[in-house]
Amino acid sequence: MKSTAHGFKENARNALQDTQLRDALSVVGTNFIVKRRLAADALPEFETLRDEATAIKNRTLNELDLHLERFERKVVEHGGVVHWCIDAAAARETVLSICRSVNAKTVTKGKSMLGEEIGINPFLEANNIRPIETDLGEYIIQLADEPPSHIIAPAVHKTKSQIADLFEKHHKRPRSMDGEALVAEARAMLRQSYFDADVGITGANFLVAETGSSVIVTNEGNGDLTQTLPKIHIVLASIEKLVPTFEDMATILRVLARSATGQQMSVYTTVSTGARRAEDPDGPEQYHVVLIDQGRSAMLGTELQDLLRCIRCGACMNHCPIYHAVGGHAYGWVYPGPIGAALDPALLGVAEAHHLPNASTFCGRCEEVCPMRIPLPKIMRHWRERAFEDDIQPVMQRTAIRWWAFLARRPFLYRANTRLAMWLLHALGKTRGRFKSLPFAGGWTAGRDLPAPQGGTFHAQWAAKGGRTK
C-alpha cells in the first residue's frame, strides 16, 4: 500500500470536515469501549492473563529462531510448505507463483493486514488474477476501492447509507437500508466465489510451533470457506506470529476477543495443520505458509521489540482520541491508531511517518488497554526523539522548543522574560479575560479562546511576600 503518512496533517484536516465519517466513527468511541470494559470486568483473571500473555510473547520472541525452525519442520511433516520471504516483494512473487501453478483466475481472500502491508491485491490484479475479499468489511471497501481504516473493522468509516449506495451500484439490486438485508445480499453475492476460486488466501492470528499450525480468528466464517473450499490454501504470516503451544495460544485468546470486540471468544477460531489428508473428504489439497520477515527481525533486540507482541486486536485505536477524531485513513498507511503511530515509522521510515507518533496527546489510554502491554507512548516518544535528531520536524517547532528549553535552564533569564510576556498578555487581555485571536497563537485561537493570564507570576509574588525559597 502506498503511504500518505507524510500528509497526515492534510489527511486529518479533510477527515475532520467529513460529516459522514464523523457519523460513522461516533460508534467507535462508545461501542467498543463499553463492550471491552464489560468483558474485562467479567473475568477476574483478566489482568493476570494480560501479564501472562505478555510474558509468553516475550519469551517466544527471545527464542524466535527455534520456534520458526520447529514450525517449519512440523508444517512439512503435515504435508504443507513454508516459503520464507525476506520482504514484501519476495512474498508477492511467492504468492503469484503458487497461483500460477494452478492457473488461478480468481482467489478468495480472508482478512489479512499483512496482505495490505505487502500490497497483495493490486499485485495480483496487475497479473490478471482477481482477488475477492470475503470479509464483509473488506468486501465493502474493495467495492469502494479504499484501504481498511481499522484493523478489525475495516469499513468502520462507512455509514450504512454509504454501504447501501455501494451495494446498489455494484449488485444492481434495489437499495436497502436494512442491516440484515444488506448482510444477506453480500452473503449471496459472495457464495459462489468460494467455489469458483482456485486459491484461498488468509492471514494468521497465530502460528503454533508445537504442531506447525496456522490459526485464524474470525466472526463471519468467510475465512473458513476461503481456506476450505479452493484447491490451495495460502497463509500470509509474519514471523512474529509464532506462539509455542496451544496452551499459550489459549491464554492469548482469552485476552484477544475481549480486548477487540468485547466478545469472550470470537465465533470461529480455526486451527489449520497441513493439507487435506488422504482420507479427508474436504479441505485444500495444498497448504502453503508464506512466512514474511519484512522488517520484523530487525526490530528484535531493540526498543521496538515490544511491538512484535501486538495481536492486532484494535483496542488501542478504539480508545484513542486522535483515532476517534480523524479515523484510520488519515494515518495514511496500513496500521492506523496508536499501533500505527508506533509501528509505521519502523516499516516506512521516520521521515515518511514522523507525524503519526507526534500526533498523540500521550493520554496513555492505548497502553492502558493493550492486552499485550505494549508501551505505545514510549515507542511514539522514541520516534519523536529520532525525528528530532534527524531534523525532520518543522523548523518553527524545533526552534520554539529549543528556545523554551534554553530559557527554562536559566531561571533568572526565564523569569525576566516570562514576567514581561505575562505582564503584556495580562494587560492586553484582562478586560475581556481572554483572546479571540492572537498573533503567534493562531493554532490555539483558531478553535479556542485563549484565556488571559491572571497577572503577575507566582514566583514574583512569592518573592514580594517574602515567602521561603530555601
Add this chain to the structure above:
Amino acid sequence: MTTVALFVTCLVDLYRPGVGFASVKLLEEAGCEVVVPEAQTCCGQPAYNSGDRRDAMAIARQVITAFADFDYVVAPSGSCAGMIKHHYPALFAGDPQWRIKADDLARRTHELTSFLVDVLQVEPAPARFDGTVTYHDSCSSLRELGIQAQPRALLGKVEGLALRELKTPEACCGFGGTFCVKYPEISTEIASRKAADVAATGAGTLLAGDMGCLLNIAGRLQREGHAVKVRHIAEVLAGMADGPAIGEPQS
C-alpha cells in the same frame, strides 16, 4: 513540622498564580511549611514530548538539584508530577548516578490532591462552595498516577458543593502539551467533545487538577459560548474561588 517544597509548575506560575497560593494555603492548613525553591522553571515536559531528550535531561537535572533537600515535593498538576515520578527515572535509565537521584526525587514527589489525601491523611480545613461542579481527570493524574478518588474525596467535604460526573471522565481533553498547537484542528475537535460532555452535566463549574487541560477546555467552552466557569480544584478546596474564573474578565 513537615516541610514541603512546592513545584509551582510553569503554567501556574505564569498563567494562574492564584492556584499556587491556593496550594500553599491548603498545605499550610494541613500543617506543612511551604518552601518554593527559586531554581525551578518547568519540568521539561515540552522538550521531552517533542523528542528533545538532551534539553529534557538538562532541565530534569536542574529540577532534581533544586529539590534535592526536601522531604516532600508537591505539584498542583498530575502532568508535572507524572513527569517527575515516571519520566525522570526513564530519562536517566542509562546514567546510574543520576538515576539514583531521579528515583529519589520520584519517591518524594506527589500531586497535590494525592499528597493531601494519601500522604498527609488529614481532614482539610472546612471550605464552602455553593454550586454544582463537574470534574475532569487529567490523563496523567488518572493513568500515570492512578489519581481518581482523591480529588473526589476532597470535594466531597466542601460544603454546598454538589459533584456531577462527566459521562466519559476517562477521555482526554485534547490538550497534550505541544500537541495542542502542533495539531490544533484535532486538538480542538477533541476539546469540543469534552466541552459537550461538560456542558451536558449542567454543572456551573468545571474543575480539574491540571492547568493545561483547564486552559484548553475553558478556551473551547468559551469559544462555543458556554457559561460554565473553569477553575483549578485547589482554588475551590482552599476557599479561594471568589475571583474571576479562567478566561473571565478581570477588571
Add this chain to the structure above:
Amino acid sequence: MNARDRILGNVRSSLKRGEPDAAARAAYDARFDTHKRNTVPAHAKLPHADLVARFIVEAKAVGASVTQLADAGAIADEVAAYLREKNLPARIRVAPSLSGLHWGDPALLDVEHGKAEPSDTATLTRALAGVAETGTLVLTSGPATPTTLNFLPDANLVVLTEDEIVGAYEDAWDRVRGLGATPRAVNFVTGPSRTADIAQELILGAHGPIDLHIILLAKG
C-alpha cells in the same frame, strides 16, 4: 544465502544468539511434551455438573440454541422438529460419524451423508468437545466429520454428549491430542456466524451458519 538462512540469521544476530547446538534443540523440543498450562480461569475449573450448566448458558448467550436429549435415539425427531420450526426444507446432510442414526421408517427427512454441498440448507455433525468457559464447540476434520458441514449450510446442528464437555480450552486440546495425529482442521466454534461490519450493528449469519443448534445428549 537463501531467504530462510537470511531470516534465521537476522533473527539470531538481532537477539545476539548463536546457532543453538543439538543439546539446546533437544531441550527445546522436549518442552513440548509437558503441555504446561498458564492460568486457567476459575470459571473453567468447576465440578462437571456446573461445567455442563455453564456450557449451556454461555452457548445460548452467544446465540446458539441448545436442546438436551436423553440419548441418540431422540435425535431424528429433534432434527425434524427443528427444521420444521425454522421453516427449512425437510432434508439434512449428516456427518458419516452419525451414520448409525435411525431416521424412521419411512424416513422423517431426506438424509444424505458426507461433506456439505452448496445446496445443503442444514447439516448435522458431531463435536469432539464442548468448552464450558465460553460455550464453545470443538470440531475436528476427518472422513467422519467433514469441515464443510460446519460452514456451508444455513443451519448447523451439532451433537455433543455431556461427558464431552470440558472446562477450558486447554482441556479441549488434551482431547484433540488424544486423537493421535493432529487433524487438518480444528474448529473452535462459539455461536453462529456474525458480523458488525455494517455500522457496528450485530447481525447473525454473515457467511457461516445463521443458526447453530446444539443437541446435547445426557449419554452417548
